[in-house]
Amino acid sequence: MYGHTHGYGRESIALQREVNVVNIPEGTPGTLPAGHIVTLYQSLGGNFTVTTEWGYMVRIAGEDADALGKEPPALGNLANGTDPGTVERNAWEILKTIFDPEIPVNIVDLGLVYHCGVRPREDGLNDVHILMTLTAPGCGMGPVLQYDAEAAVKNLPGVGDVRVEVVFDPPWSRDRMSEVAKLQLGMI
Template identity: 80%
Template sequence: MFGYGRESIVLQRDVNVVQIPDGTPGSLPKGHVVSLYQSLGGNFTVVTELGQMVRIAGNDADALGKEPPIISNLVSGTDPESVEKNVWEVLRTIFDPEIPVNIVDLGLVYHCKVTPVEEGSNDVDIIMTLTAPGCGMGPVLQYDAEAAVKSLPGVNKVNIEVVFDPPWSRDMMSEVAKLQLGLI
């Protein structure tokens, strides 16, 4: 689902949030009314009664009366090729909370390497960037990516390095992302 402020929701319980764009953690109380801004990749971007934009993690979907996400396009197997396919698939579920495009199509993921360490167990190294070096949501996106990849079968260890060289530009976005954002 993707929508801009079309659905008002009364929080069903206290919930932890992350303020956008600075990444500051906070919380909202049960009964607070929020407007759903974006629901992509299992996380929810909402606007509070005070007009603040915040992100609610997918594992707190119940506070919004929603279901947590299920990723259904994963392949079976713990060999490096299967793990790499699954890594790219879960990275496509990570969205910038302000932009309705996943981090892969935004061009933020530069490299993914899967290295077998023993039978059925692999280390995953990812190099990624952010749309801007001072992005307050950077640590949140990095954590989301790491947690998603760590949850995959056959993954032993995940290392995500955030780099700023080369700097991100719109040219790194996929054609799908550019079309989605009306840039072509």
Template identity: 50%
Template sequence: MERRMVTTVTDCPGRIVPVGTPITIPKDNFVTITQALGGNYTVTYNGNMVRVDGTDAAALGLEPEVLEFEQPDGDDILEEQVWDALRTVFDPEIPVDLVNLGLIYKVEIEQADKSVYIEMTLTAPGCGMGPVLVGDVEYRVAQVPNVKTVQVELVFDPPWSREMMSEEAQLETGMFY
């Protein structure tokens, strides 16, 4: 999506990037959508970058994006669908998903209790968006058929570095060596 200006149709909750401070953009205010990926939005408002959750798309006058998966045969959780869900979570500042950024370290599926455990990191340990991104991961993976619980743990060992990014992500961000 190219940058475009919209007017909020209701009060719109968001979080200031990168500190994660909650903010409410009042109704009838102009915002510029700078990123619309994975169903979430990054907008600029009063000089701040603000992340708006896709569940609040209507406040921007937009239709929420619905994550849909094909129901598998049987009741197993399909690992491919978990990874597909993770690829729908994007960094609010960088137009790259968490998988291609190299932020997902581990995915473990326990078929017996229908749970998914994920270890992930952040591009910077002090990033205030960490809880927001963890919440996005939990929400998106919970949409995968047969998943009952999702546990996400933020880890910082090993520390993230740009070498962990996919080549595609490095090219997208201009960080290719």
């Protein structure tokens, strides 16, 4: 069964308060008024993708879950420790909680993350450098996904500076997707 926590449950919800949204795929900000009826399209990676009464698709951030009458999502399988190896494992783990709002597959399984490097600093923190791409160069959600990746990794224990670079060389192709992603999208 497709529940209300992930996947494609078509649940209609009246917003409990005005809420900030990001329009998909343009990536432009906006707001929806209290009482507006939205239809939940996807709630993966801590954000909610909904369609509005007018048929537009928008994203509502996890910290605004209360506007939908939902709980903010909890983070799962993070290891304890702040050594570079643990920070790198946790960075990959947290990147798996970030989803392209239009595709029910995380950015790691989609093959959008090319590199995640960790460099220890003298103060005991670690700098993280991430190279990622987008499914299409003109994707308006690029800066949003880039921000999500940076914010998620920055909140990990032991992390100092985070730099997320979006690159288009090599270009993304379906070959970069994991078997899991291909299965989820019905491509196998």
